[in-house]
Amino acid sequence: MFTYLQVGTFASSKPNFTMNTAQNTKDRIIELGRDYMQRIGYHSFNYKQIALELNIKNASIHHYFPSKEDLGLAVIEKDRQDFIYLTQKVKKAKAMDKLEALIASYEYYYKEGKKLCVISTFSTSYNEITERMQLAASQYAELVTAWLAATLKEGLESGEFSFKEPVEELANVWMAMMPGALLVGRTGGKAAFDKTISSLRQTVKSS
Amino acid sequence: MFTYLQVGTFASSKPNFTMNTAQNTKDRIIELGRDYMQRIGYHSFNYKQIALELNIKNASIHHYFPSKEDLGLAVIEKDRQDFIYLTQKVKKAKAMDKLEALIASYEYYYKEGKKLCVISTFSTSYNEITERMQLAASQYAELVTAWLAATLKEGLESGEFSFKEPVEELANVWMAMMPGALLVGRTGGKAAFDKTISSLRQTVKSS
DNA sequence: CAATATCTACCTACATACAGGTAGGTATCA
DNA sequence: TGATACCTACCTGTATGTAGGTAGATATTG
Numbered sequence: 001m002f003t004y005l006q007v008g009t010f011a012s013s014k015p016n017f018t019m020n021t022a023q024n025t026k027d028r029i030i031e032l033g034r035d036y037m038q039r040i041g042y043h044s045f046n047y048k049q050i051a052l053e054l055n056i057k058n059a060s061i062h063h064y065f066p067s068k069e070d071l072g073l074a075v076i077e078k079d080r081q082d083f084i085y086l087t088q089k090v091k092k093a094k095a096m097d098k099l100e101a102l103i104a105s106y107e108y109y110y111k112e113g114k115k116l117c118v119i120s121t122f123s124t125s126y127n128e129i130t131e132r133m134q135l136a137a138s139q140y141a142e143l144v145t146a147w148l149a150a151t152l153k154e155g156l157e158s159g160e161f162s163f164k165e166p167v168e169e170l171a172n173v174w175m176a177m178m179p180g181a182l183l184v185g186r187t188g189g190k191a192a193f194d195k196t197i198s199s200l201r202q203t204v205k206s207s
Numbered sequence: 208m209f210t211y212l213q214v215g216t217f218a219s220s221k222p223n224f225t226m227n228t229a230q231n232t233k234d235r236i237i238e239l240g241r242d243y244m245q246r247i248g249y250h251s252f253n254y255k256q257i258a259l260e261l262n263i264k265n266a267s268i269h270h271y272f273p274s275k276e277d278l279g280l281a282v283i284e285k286d287r288q289d290f291i292y293l294t295q296k297v298k299k300a301k302a303m304d305k306l307e308a309l310i311a312s313y314e315y316y317y318k319e320g321k322k323l324c325v326i327s328t329f330s331t332s333y334n335e336i337t338e339r340m341q342l343a344a345s346q347y348a349e350l351v352t353a354w355l356a357a358t359l360k361e362g363l364e365s366g367e368f369s370f371k372e373p374v375e376e377l378a379n380v381w382m383a384m385m386p387g388a389l390l391v392g393r394t395g396g397k398a399a400f401d402k403t404i405s406s407l408r409q410t411v412k413s414s
Numbered sequence: 415c416a417a418t419a420t421c422t423a424c425c426t427a428c429a430t431a432c433a434g435g436t437a438g439g440t441a442t443c444a
Numbered sequence: 445t446g447a448t449a450c451c452t453a454c455c456t457g458t459a460t461g462t463a464g465g466t467a468g469a470t471a472t473t474g
Binding site: 137 | 247250251320321323326327329331332333335341344345348352372375376379380382386387388390394395399402403405
């Protein structure tokens, strides 16, 4: 005769551009799931780690997410929502500040245990996830690419940026280099990560 | 009363810049292991797949590689040797042709089932592999970075290239963008991959 | 040269661990 | 009372890895 407590305070020190909606168990599972997936990948992540951390049983996770795929999809969707939230927040900022907001989240990923971003997490597992997850990941990637292209265009037209490539091409470069920087940072350490991010910033400035 | 045959002809159509030394079972295990790892990652890859393909039993793989780590290390070492072989082969070529030789292998990876390169394969699994493997992957990455830097410097001094960044920085960009292109290509398809590679080529030409 | 020992390359069978997932029960609360 | 949020207990599949054996090749020795 005892009550099932909502345990764990989940005191995270996330940058304020990510929504913090983890009050209930379901949201906490998503947050923790995302965290583990970014660290060790979708397949290596398992329910036990989350169950232990939330002081609940393995089976209870299945109550919220019948299959692992459901959790994977929820993680992608949550991250997509967070991205949209971020873009809304910087909507009226200068183009470079928008890009800096995105860079900041990548720097946060690196600091917090050399995590990958969610898109690259699922990209690395792309050949072994279900079609629905592939689609979700691809659509999310497309969304970010489109936002990058729009932001680059905006900065170019306002005279803030001075690059010569087509915006779509440079958007692709950013899409490749940001996760690439995280990968390089894993083998090459912080210096390699920083150098890559620094070069990334230059891409909008070189005339 | 029968003999254990060396089965499977292993007819691979690899580009000629990779060494083809897979005559015996041990080498075939390494080749197949590398292939699977690049496709689905180190952890998702398992012995059964190789055993089936080589018509041997699971336990026989342990005869050559007592632990999975041994095989992982062998794969990294094999790929490093192949890289060295490649650099030797293009030793007297122009700087751009050297870079093109590297790009060609990445295009080959993409075509052959959206594979990742070996370095990024182990980078993605970096937080869940042994220290020895982390070290091997890091050292291999350092070797490639150094070669890139040397090649970029060479092309710059000969007037073939005309970039402004420090060579080490641009080498880092290449280290990030090549695997990044493969990741982007998984979610965004061939067009995204090609665009990224095309932008990569531009990095040495833009003045 | 023949008997013998040892090595290589596999085998069968099993141990162990752990993953995702299910069935059905119990406590709490609106 | 019915939905919600958990639980215990269990099933199934699969992964790495081990123990011990066997056929055939090769080296050793009387």
